[in-house]
Amino acid sequence: MMENAQDMLFRTLADPTRRALFERLCREGEQTVGALTAGAGVSQPAVSKHLGLLKRAGLVNDRQEGRQTHYSAQIRALAPLVDWTKDMSSFWDGRIDQLEDLLKRMDQ
DSSP states (O other): OOOOHHHHHHHHHHSHHHHHHHHHHHHHOOEEHHHHHHTTSSOHHHHHHHHHHHHHTTSEEEEEETTEEEEEEOGGGGHHHHHHHHHHHHHHHHHHHHHHHHHHHHHO
16 A cells, blocks of 8 residues: 555654654754764664655655765655644634534523
8 A cells, every 4th residue: 555645754753763853954954874863862773764764754865975974854845744734723723613603602
């Protein structure tokens, strides 16, 4: 079964270590695996595995510079999640408005 981009993003970012790595790249910019490992609290092989999953989901890009691999966040990859959040927000705003209308009618 083919997983859609939205499902892959949710699943990838559900892991707290991957989410923390992605957030660091967003906040601090491009970094090497070594720099990311230093603050990750997990081993370098674990960081590399997490970065591979982030890359597969389109959330990070990598580039080689000599023997170092540099990773950077791809903010545009969050677009499906932003769209989903907007849709859910609109849905719940409408439901809350309907509830408020019902409560007003019940008070009369």
